[in-house]
Amino acid sequence: MFTINDMPRQIDDHIIDELGRTCVSTLGHLRDHGFALGLQPNRRPLKFVGTAVTVRIPHLDSTAVHIAVDMLRPGDVLVVDQSGDQQRSCFGGLVSYTAKARGAAGAVIDGAVNDYDETLAYDFPVISRGFSPLTTRIGGIEGAINVPVSVAGAVVRPGDVVFADSDGAAFLTPEEAVGLGDLLKSKEDAEIPAREKISAGGLLAEFSGAAKHLP
Numbered sequence: 419m420f421t422i423n424d425m426p427r428q429i430d431d432h433i434i435d436e437l438g439r440t441c442v443s444t445l446g447h448l449r450d451h452g453f454a455l456g457l458q459p460n461r462r463p464l465k466f467v468g469t470a471v472t473v474r475i476p477h478l479d480s481t482a483v484h485i486a487v488d489m490l491r492p493g494d495v496l497v498v499d500q501s502g503d504q505q506r507s508c509f510g511g512l513v514s515y516t517a518k519a520r521g522a523a524g525a526v527i528d529g530a531v532n533d534y535d536e537t538l539a540y541d542f543p544v545i546s547r548g549f550s551p552l553t554t555r556i557g558g559i560e561g562a563i564n565v566p567v568s569v570a571g572a573v574v575r576p577g578d579v580v581f582a583d584s585d586g587a588a589f590l591t592p593e594e595a596v597g598l599g600d601l602l603k604s605k606e607d608a609e610i611p612a613r614e615k616i617s618a619g620g621l622l623a624e625f626s627g628a629a630k631h632l633p
């Protein structure tokens with residue numbers, strides 16, 4: 419059975435701008451859930467923030483991926499749950515070409531990707547389990563578009579904010595993302611004077627608080 423829900427509301431531009439100026443790992447200093455654990459970028463440096471368009475497929479059948487890619491809008495991020503199959507690739511050169519042509523910001527795939535060189539040539543950012551020549555097929559078995567999905571240890575809902583850089587991807591509800599960019603930026607800015615102090619002989623452990631735990 420195929421489920422195709424409406425496309426989600428896109429996240430506000432100012433959230434994209436704010437988060438685009440910060441690092442995903444700064445969020446990793448603050449919370450422990452909502453990260454795509456074990457996924458790697460197809461190139462570095464990499465940075466994108468966009469609206470999650472979610473797809474769930476059974477391990478062999480990427481029919482729903484091909485349908486969803488045609489639906490992408492500028493700023494969307496394709497997020498694919500392969501039902502736990504991390505080996506096969508549902509995302510190759512023609513799929514990435516289509517995503518790029520639609521103006522998508524990137525893709526997060528909880529499975530492998532193929533046509534690595536072609537996707538790189540399109541300069542399309544993808545975060546995935548890795549690379550594989552073994553692909554999915556167009557089987558017409560089942561699939562779901564714009565449903566809650568499970569991606570590398572995180573729950574992702576259609577319309578969530580996908581926040582990705584060279585370190586990996588995090589997912590936030592649009593409500594959680596309000597004001598978050600400013601908070602992350604202020605944490606990052608606090609490291610500027612710390613670097614000056616460290617150059618002058620100051621201790622990292624003083625800045626981080628680790629020194630408080632010295633025996």
Ligand SMILES: O=C([O-])CC(=O)C(=O)O
Nearest residue numbers: 508509510511512513514
């Ligand atoms: O068609 C697929 O599913 C994967 C692929 O090789 C491509 O996108 O070029």
Ligand SMILES: [Mg+2]
Nearest residue numbers: 510511512533
């Ligand atoms: Mg191909």
